[in-house]
Amino acid sequence: MGDSSSRDRKVRGRKIRSDRSKKKRRKAKKQAKKQRASNGAATGGGSGNGTDPSTLTSPEEIAPDPFVETDAVTAVRDRITGWLEAGQPVHLIGPTGCGKTALALSAAAERGRPVVWLNGDEAVGTAELVGTHSGGERYEERDQFVSGVSKTTEVVRERWVDNPLSVAVKEGATLVYNEFSRSDPAAHNVLLSVLEEGVLERPGKHGEDRTIDVHPEFRLLVTSNDVEYAGVHEQQDALLDRFVGVHVDYHDAETEREIVAAHVDAPEETVERVVDATRTLRDELDVVVGTRAAITAAEGLTVFAADADEVDDELLADVFTDVLAPKLAGEDDEIDDLRETITDAL
Numbered sequence: 001m002g003d004s005s006s007r008d009r010k011v012r013g014r015k016i017r018s019d020r021s022k023k024k025r026r027k028a029k030k031q032a033k034k035q036r037a038s039n040g041a042a043t044g045g046g047s048g049n050g051t052d053p054s055t056l057t058s059p060e061e062i063a064p065d066p067f068v069e070t071d072a073v074t075a076v077r078d079r080i081t082g083w084l085e086a087g088q089p090v091h092l093i094g095p096t097g098c099g100k101t102a103l104a105l106s107a108a109a110e111r112g113r114p115v116v117w118l119n120g121d122e123a124v125g126t127a128e129l130v131g132t133h134s135g136g137e138r139y140e141e142r143d144q145f146v147s148g149v150s151k152t153t154e155v156v157r158e159r160w161v162d163n164p165l166s167v168a169v170k171e172g173a174t175l176v177y178n179e180f181s182r183s184d185p186a187a188h189n190v191l192l193s194v195l196e197e198g199v200l201e202r203p204g205k206h207g208e209d210r211t212i213d214v215h216p217e218f219r220l221l222v223t224s225n226d227v228e229y230a231g232v233h234e235q236q237d238a239l240l241d242r243f244v245g246v247h248v249d250y251h252d253a254e255t256e257r258e259i260v261a262a263h264v265d266a267p268e269e270t271v272e273r274v275v276d277a278t279r280t281l282r283d284e285l286d287v288v289v290g291t292r293a294a295i296t297a298a299e300g301l302t303v304f305a306a307d308a309d310e311v312d313d314e315l316l317a318d319v320f321t322d323v324l325a326p327k328l329a330g331e332d333d334e335i336d337d338l339r340e341t342i343t344d345a346l
């Protein structure tokens, strides 16, 4: 393939069709919904000892849209909902971009219970899971014992904020804990008593407030990238022993084609070419080539190619090099090597 940087890449896109802008509006709406749900979870919402509605999301709101349900997808999703129904916490494990989050959100929505979302990372400790005191409310109490003598007492009332795990345990929600293996395992000690004794300990709370009985409808669904899961943090055996594991891989070609077509308004032949190229590169390259890469590549081709017969190997190589380049450190020869490998593979 020639050096495409010298090749002036004409933007040969078709007229932007109105339904694409409809898709874009829907996607923006969905992103905003998801952001609201995860913002609520991240801040732990909670006003006083109550439950901040922004932490809890309705099943309708959390359901992924679009969500393609081929037999293969429905079979995995029903395995997840089945284990949740049986009262078992589920650990969904699979490679980056294979569809874990979409499956987890679909299973959580299917349950019909409120949903709480939490993203795992290094910063997630016990407090981020359970809750914290967030500042105090100061007010003055004034007593007038005798005329002319008054006593003022300043009272500070600690304000407790319930975080995602407390909210989900209290409300009987489905807690979807995404990339949970990125969090420090010590943060997960509180999960042991939740799963075993049905009691949540809230360090920092005192007296009878210290523990909450777990609502019978509470369920826990966690996801991990299989590679990261092995590498980032070793989760305690005692915890993993309480989960059932559902291992997923990339969907079959027909499902991936339907998924790309559900996200991108592109000709059928273009979707086919993109998914075939994605699956070839997935086997050939060291970097991860997930379903998201196929969606992004298809979106690019709706701009760079007027129609399917303009999608040649050179353009495919250009597009996939751009889509996959962010996964490389970025030294020049790395990108050239990537482009060459892609060209040879296609």
Ligand SMILES: Nc1ncnc2c1ncn2[C@@H]1O[C@H](COP(=O)(O)OP(=O)(O)OP(=O)(O)O)[C@@H](O)[C@H]1O
Pocket: 066, 067, 068, 069, 073, 094, 095, 096, 097, 098, 099, 100, 101, 102, 103, 225, 259, 262, 290, 291, 292, 295
């Ligand atoms: N069944 C499906 N229907 C529609 N879109 C899907 C489906 N499964 C996956 N997708 C889409 O494919 C892309 C990757 O899916 P998802 O984000 O769920 O993967 P993931 O395994 O959670 O990725 P990561 O490991 O990066 O978190 C997303 O754009 C998602 O919307």
